[in-house]
């Protein structure tokens with residue numbers, strides 16, 4: 659589903675380049691929940707942003723759902739990104755839009771007709787258990803509820819892949835459990851391939867099918883996760 663082939667990304671001025679992602683090759687099969695773990699500054703977020711080409715690689719190829727994203731122009735890329743959802747540690751909801759408004763906005767931008775927008779908003783708010791909050795504003799929600807709204811918003815575009823950058827790092831352990839359950843349901847019910855950056859091994863052990871370790875811009879190992887714990 660996702661194939662990175664010798665992908666590199668560096669930042670900074672020409673005389674002081676910093677290699678954040680160093681020739682990473684990684685293959686993630688459809689339907690997997692793939693964890694990426696590593697120390698702060700290892701390049702995890704950059705690697706995730708390379709998967710939907712929010713960061714353009716300096717070299718290498720990024721192939722998602724059989725499409726080479728590195729060869730696409732900006733317009734084609736925007737369209738291809740609709741099949742790749744993303745959620746973040748700090749939720750990134752729009753504060754002056756209601757819960758419902760947050761979910762329909764990307765659909766408006768994608769040109770989805772109004773009736774279909776409202777149908778999908780209702781479907782995915784029910785899925786994350788927050789239909790009763792449709793008219794509330796993000797400031798009125800708890801952290802866990804905000805992340806559920808962000809998940810519903812990502813799902814409304816019917817993505818094939820969901821990229822998650824530390825989605826539970828701002829949440830307590832009980833709330834974290836609930837969000838991990840939602841992500842597992844997303845994977846099982848809709849067959850969405852999930853890639854999750856985390857610094858917590860217990861998150862990996864809870865839901866991931868595979869895990870890669872990142873160190874200093876390099877992927878040092880990738881392994882299946884055998885045992886799933888419940889805590």
Ligand SMILES: Nc1ncnc2c1ncn2[C@@H]1O[C@H](COP(=O)(O)OP(=O)(O)OP(=O)(O)O)[C@@H](O)[C@H]1O
Nearest residue numbers: 669670678696697698699700701702703704705857
């Ligand atoms: N836009 C940017 N401009 C300059 N440097 C950047 C940029 N994005 C990332 N970096 C640098 O690249 C390195 C990797 O950053 P990245 O955010 O990918 O790490 P991370 O593993 O996600 O860390 P954390 O666990 O703290 O989130 C860091 O040294 C960071 O300072």
Ligand SMILES: [Mg+2]
Nearest residue numbers: 702703704823
């Ligand atoms: Mg990060």
